[in-house]
Amino acid sequence: MSPQPLASVRDLNVRFRSPRGEVCAVNGVSFELQPGEVLGLIGESGCGKSVTLRALMRLLPEQRTVMTGGITVDGQDVASLKNRALSAYRGGTTAMVFQDPGLALDPVYTIGQQIGEAIQRHRGGSRAQARVQAQQWLEQVKVPSARARLDNYPHELSGGMRQRAMIALALSCGPKLVLADEPTTALDATVQMQVLLILRELQQRLGMGAVFVTHDLGVAAEICDRIAVMYAGRIVEIGSAEEVLLHPQHPYTQGLLAATLHGSMRGTRRTGLPGAPPDLLALPAGCAFAARCAHVSSDCVKAVPELRSQPGLSAAACWRLGAVQNATAAGAGA
Numbered sequence: 001m002s003p004q005p006l007a008s009v010r011d012l013n014v015r016f017r018s019p020r021g022e023v024c025a026v027n028g029v030s031f032e033l034q035p036g037e038v039l040g041l042i043g044e045s046g047c048g049k050s051v052t053l054r055a056l057m058r059l060l061p062e063q064r065t066v067m068t069g070g071i072t073v074d075g076q077d078v079a080s081l082k083n084r085a086l087s088a089y090r091g092g093t094t095a096m097v098f099q100d101p102g103l104a105l106d107p108v109y110t111i112g113q114q115i116g117e118a119i120q121r122h123r124g125g126s127r128a129q130a131r132v133q134a135q136q137w138l139e140q141v142k143v144p145s146a147r148a149r150l151d152n153y154p155h156e157l158s159g160g161m162r163q164r165a166m167i168a169l170a171l172s173c174g175p176k177l178v179l180a181d182e183p184t185t186a187l188d189a190t191v192q193m194q195v196l197l198i199l200r201e202l203q204q205r206l207g208m209g210a211v212f213v214t215h216d217l218g219v220a221a222e223i224c225d226r227i228a229v230m231y232a233g234r235i236v237e238i239g240s241a242e243e244v245l246l247h248p249q250h251p252y253t254q255g256l257l258a259a260t261l262h263g264s265m266r267g268t269r270r271t272g273l274p275g276a277p278p279d280l281l282a283l284p285a286g287c288a289f290a291a292r293c294a295h296v297s298s299d300c301v302k303a304v305p306e307l308r309s310q311p312g313l314s315a316a317a318c319w320r321l322g323a324v325q326n327a328t329a330a331g332a333g334a
């Protein structure tokens, strides 16, 4: 029997009302996350990664959003949380690390005030105790001269140090689940890797689960246990990091990996696949990737494929899995 998941997302659909119609941002997403596990969400821009994270954190604009499906975190039905229970959930049970520390750190309070205030709100204790703990958290994320940094304002820190302070703020309330949305993309490559490794080390030591959004497949390989590949608001492939990155099954994942490899060899970090994803205001009836897929057949445009599990391989949502596997095997043998 598999252990009780820390988080489970069941058939999540998110629609935004817009002047042009309904944006189908997330379409039938389901996954489970075990305690201590890191799940990566990867895929091109606009495929619904951030919206999925925001749904988990209950950060979507409620007036303009229609959300269906279920999200359970640590035994709590996230959609039904209100007032104090919602405040305790945000930050206490689940914490978010953003790409831009400006979204989490308030420019008019010192780092020590912000971390200390969060600790007191979620864990109680005196201001002096919270300040000591805030310093310890800065030390945990390897901010040098942590005691002095407590009295700095966010703008007085470098980008990498601000990102570490934001991680300290997020983790200081003892969350069981960390949601990270491209947490280091704005930093240069060396600082990015240092910050990621600190986050990964703390996540492992504290046994937190994490959902990690990234464009960078190298980052995904480094820190994720499992990977879900999203396309047009759906998970089209999910499996262990090794399964997905070394033996991708879905033609979209294969294309994404090939484009990344091609980009690295040419010295550009971000590259794209030829073509563009479909308009989320008017999704096609069948597989959303069909228009860009080299293996497309007439069946692909009739209905949306479900994820299919395969022994020893990742699960993929593709009507043409057999043909794709034969083509991959023939390519490898050529």
Ligand SMILES: Nc1ncnc2c1ncn2[C@@H]1O[C@H](COP(=O)(O)OP(=O)(O)OP(=O)(O)O)[C@@H](O)[C@H]1O
Pocket: 016, 017, 018, 023, 025, 043, 044, 045, 046, 047, 048, 049, 050, 051, 052, 061, 215, 280
């Ligand atoms: N508040 C909103 N109102 C309307 N549409 C939205 C809103 N938030 C997101 N969207 C749309 O939902 C889709 C999914 O967005 P999302 O931010 O999840 O993509 P993403 O995969 O995280 O992309 P990126 O990697 O660029 O951040 C996009 O088409 C986006 O424009």
